Amino acid sequence: MAEELYGRCALVTGGSGGIGGAISLSLAAAGADVVLTYSDHRAPAEGIADQIRALGQRALVLAADLRMPDAAAATVDAARAEFGQVDVLVANAGVGHQLSWEQVELDLWDETMAVNLRAPWLMTRAVLPEMISRRYGRILFLSSIAALNGGVIGPHYAASKAGLHGLMHHLAARVAGAGVTVNTIAPALIAGTGFTAVNPDNPAMPVPVGRLGSADDVAAMVLAMLTNSYLTNKVITLDGGIYPD
Ligand SMILES: NC(=O)c1ccc[n+]([C@@H]2O[C@H](COP(=O)([O-])OP(=O)(O)OC[C@H]3O[C@@H](n4cnc5c(N)ncnc54)[C@H](OP(=O)(O)O)[C@@H]3O)[C@@H](O)[C@H]2O)c1
Numbered sequence: 001m002a003e004e005l006y007g008r009c010a011l012v013t014g015g016s017g018g019i020g021g022a023i024s025l026s027l028a029a030a031g032a033d034v035v036l037t038y039s040d041h042r043a044p045a046e047g048i049a050d051q052i053r054a055l056g057q058r059a060l061v062l063a064a065d066l067r068m069p070d071a072a073a074a075t076v077d078a079a080r081a082e083f084g085q086v087d088v089l090v091a092n093a094g095v096g097h098q099l100s101w102e103q104v105e106l107d108l109w110d111e112t113m114a115v116n117l118r119a120p121w122l123m124t125r126a127v128l129p130e131m132i133s134r135r136y137g138r139i140l141f142l143s144s145i146a147a148l149n150g151g152v153i154g155p156h157y158a159a160s161k162a163g164l165h166g167l168m169h170h171l172a173a174r175v176a177g178a179g180v181t182v183n184t185i186a187p188a189l190i191a192g193t194g195f196t197a198v199n200p201d202n203p204a205m206p207v208p209v210g211r212l213g214s215a216d217d218v219a220a221m222v223l224a225m226l227t228n229s230y231l232t233n234k235v236i237t238l239d240g241g242i243y244p245d
Pocket of ligand 1: 042066191
């Protein structure tokens, strides 16, 4: 596993967040240099970068407000300028303001789509040509069980995540022959992140395994997905048994 990612450059959006930070660290532990982005919270991203450097890998922290259409390509350009190329893209940054469907107005719908769906597409479009020409690439989208069961955050969030599945299906088949895999992980109820999780002490715990997931659980699955060249065009659910697929 370590050899697969050793010396690669990985770009992780939302590296300031719980899941993005854990993924960034696991990539570095596997030998990759990591570019992490943040939007509002630079300090946690810098903290992860320090830990990556302590592991002996290079780290670069970039500001990127992915509501802005130009931010995706600018981030990829900055990553390339520092590390030469982007071998691995983990489109992890996401927003999810919990509201009932009656309360979701146009601005929130558009912002959620911009960060959760448009930015992953724009970043993928920016990195795919060089991945295809080098005949190696790994693209991974962070979805949610909400894409499959509707979830509890709202229609904007569920639709934005479901859109990633269609994006993946369209692209994966077209780039598989060039050594590029495109996959999606769909977690649920991961504790210790900015997304509200249920109370683990609640007797009505909805997770069959009886605990919330951790960012490290997600990072371990992401690493397995990124190091398996025969895995592509797949949504892998990671939810403690909530969704029976
Ligand atoms: N936690 C869960 O239970 C769960 C379940 C299913 C799916 N997910 C998905 O997992 C991914 C990571 O979320 P998380 O759980 O780690 O939550 P988190 O700790 O809140 O992290 C969210 C990340 O997204 C970034 N972000 C937010 N708005 C942004 C914007 N406008 N432009 C660029 N980046 C922005 C945040 O950056 P700043 O903090 O710097 O603003 C942060 O790094 C998301 O896509 C989420 O939908 C999470």
